[in-house]
Amino acid sequence: MDxxxxxxxxxxxxxxxNVNSRDQRNARKENQRQLIIPKTVEEYRKVLQAEGDxxxxxxxxxxxxxxxxxxxxxxxxxxxxxxxxxxxSVEKERKRYLIKQKLIGKH
Numbered sequence: 805m806d807x808x809x810x811x812x813x814x815x816x817x818x819x820x821x822n823v824n825s826r827d828q829r830n831a832r833k834e835n836q837r838q839l840i841i842p843k844t845v846e847e848y849r850k851v852l853q854a855e856g857d858x859x860x861x862x863x864x865x866x867x868x869x870x871x872x873x874x875x876x877x878x879x880x881x882x883x884x885x886x887x888x889x890x891x892x893s894v895e896k897e898r899k900r901y902l903i904k905q906k907l908i909g910k911h
Contacts, residue, residue, distance in 0.1 A: 842848035
């Protein structure tokens with residue numbers, strides 16, 4: 805095999821599927837990914853940088869999805885608490901009104 809030729813040699817690699825359910829669609833596409841075996845240090849650095857960028861992008865997307873899910877859960881919880889507080893306030897005011905009406909009616 806002539807390594808100095810201009811041909812680029814491809815290698816199939818298996819990627820681990822440690823992704824959440826949202827990324828499973830993309831994981832199927834990337835199960836078998838082809839990498840170019842670099843011949844020079846510059847090519848190696850480019851491939852290494854591209855792989856690092858891809859992994860960082862995937863990590864950011866996963867983290868963003870998690871943050872969005874946590875945010876939505878927090879919003880739902882705070883809405884429920886606000887509704888409960890408003891209902892308590894209305895009930896308290898209703899009781900005050902009824903007590904006031906009874907006191908006025910007795911005199």
